Amino acid sequence: xxxxxxxxxxxxxxxxxxxxxxxxxxxxxxxxxxxxxxxxxxxxxxxxxxxxxxxxxxxxxxxxxxxxxxxxxxxxxxxxxxxxxxxxxxxxxxxxxxxxxxxxxxxxxxxxxxxxxxxxxxxxxxxxxxxxxxxxxxxxxxxxxxxxxxxxxxxxxxxxxxxxxxxxxxxxxxxxxxxxxxxxxxxxxxxxxxxxxxxxxxxxxxxxxxxxxxxxxxxxxxxxxxxxxxxxxxxxxxxxxxxxxxxxxxxxxxxxxxxxxxxxxxxxxxxxxxxxxxxxxxxxxxxxxxxxxxxxxxxxxxxxxxxxxxxxxxxxxxxxxxxxxxxxxxxxxxxxxxxxxxxxxxxxxxxxxxxxxxxxxxxxxxxx
Numbered sequence: 001x002x003x004x005x006x007x008x009x010x011x012x013x014x015x016x017x018x019x020x021x022x023x024x025x026x027x028x029x030x031x032x033x034x035x036x037x038x039x040x041x042x043x044x045x046x047x048x049x050x051x052x053x054x055x056x057x058x059x060x061x062x063x064x065x066x067x068x069x070x071x072x073x074x075x076x077x078x079x080x081x082x083x084x085x086x087x088x089x090x091x092x093x094x095x096x097x098x099x100x101x102x103x104x105x106x107x108x109x110x111x112x113x114x115x116x117x118x119x120x121x122x123x124x125x126x127x128x129x130x131x132x133x134x135x136x137x138x139x140x141x142x143x144x145x146x147x148x149x150x151x152x153x154x155x156x157x158x159x160x161x162x163x164x165x166x167x168x169x170x171x172x173x174x175x176x177x178x179x180x181x182x183x184x185x186x187x188x189x190x191x192x193x194x195x196x197x198x199x200x201x202x203x204x205x206x207x208x209x210x211x212x213x214x215x216x217x218x219x220x221x222x223x224x225x226x227x228x229x230x231x232x233x234x235x236x237x238x239x240x241x242x243x244x245x246x247x248x249x250x251x252x253x254x255x256x257x258x259x260x261x262x263x264x265x266x267x268x269x270x271x272x273x274x275x276x277x278x279x280x281x282x283x284x285x286x287x288x289x290x291x292x293x294x295x296x297x298x299x300x301x302x303x304x305x306x307x308x309x310x311x312x313x314x315x316x317x318x319x320x321x322x323x324x325x326x327x328x329x330x331x332x333x334x335x336x337x338x339x340x341x342x343x344x345x346x347x348x349x350x351x352x353x354x355x356x357x358x359x360x361x362x363x364x365x366x367x368x
Contacts (some may be wrong), residue, residue, distance in 0.1 A: 003353060006346050007142035009135070012298040014350040022354035029294055029351070036286040038265035039272070043324060059328075062087050063103065063164035070107030076100040081247040091252035094244035098166050099236065101198050106164065115160055121172045122157050126150060128179035129336055132303055142342055149338040152276030157335060167331035170200035175335035178310065181210070183302055186222040194229035197236075202332055204233055205317060209309050260323040267315040270322070270330025275338055288341060291348075295340035298347030311337060 005011055014025060062083055069079035080097050083089075090096050106114055133146045162168050173196035181189035193210065196203035211226035260266065268289045272278050277285040293315075296308040314333050322329050 012346040036290040039268040090255040092254040094241040125175040146342040166200040197233040258321040270327040274334035292340035295343035
């Protein structure tokens, strides 16, 4: 017997689980929470660290100086190379340079207009996600909770001081793209995803996930569309690499690499620092990150599948490759991440009830 959902419009993915499967799932949830708590043992970035992301405010100052130089007519790559050298940042490989699109636009557009555009994108992302989650949450307490969680996920994206930070723009565009995608409607999502990649190359992982899921589900045209977006990005990245090569040399500092192997705890820290969870005690924040992933796994919807796959892909990449000072990679997926907590109560209730279900079906033959 399936119980009435607590907050969801339809039963969660776990509502019909067998008792054995529910117990296994609860065990995996416990392991997920334990994995999240490893963030408590993760070292902090060295105070004298330099390079990509040692200090978010330092990075913002770097990007602002590049924008100012471009606004005064300097070539982007020359300006970026000079700023990186002056700040003691690595210049090799070419990925240490951000793609030129955002700085070029910011150098040509008045700051007030860029701030208005940022707020417009944030408002669009919030509205689109509210529309999508309202379909799954018919009761107003659940909708209010989802809105609060959405706001907590977008705190960093409405701060004027971060307007030059590339992840802020790319994260909003990824959120908008994901919310726009529906079965049979993907062109707008792929186009916006392409723009996100051209602002911050780490957004390409999102496009790869979307292309893979479309292909796996048999949506060949959609998969080709995402593939075309990735192709455009690849061409832009090649041109970017050639341009960087023209302004750097073998004596320029090289990046320490991206083989951090810091584990799931770094993903938890990334999501904590990218959202309102940073206001909570670290242990509680870690548990909520784990429960947010559980919530996304429990919602039966193509959007939930794509969101969960995207979050897990970034969790894997951050766990394996990010350094402790590149936690800001998590901003790419931050806006909608905490919404998953809205679905967690149904998931936990259904798993618990199904795990405790010890009913047996008895067949009795009566002979007359």
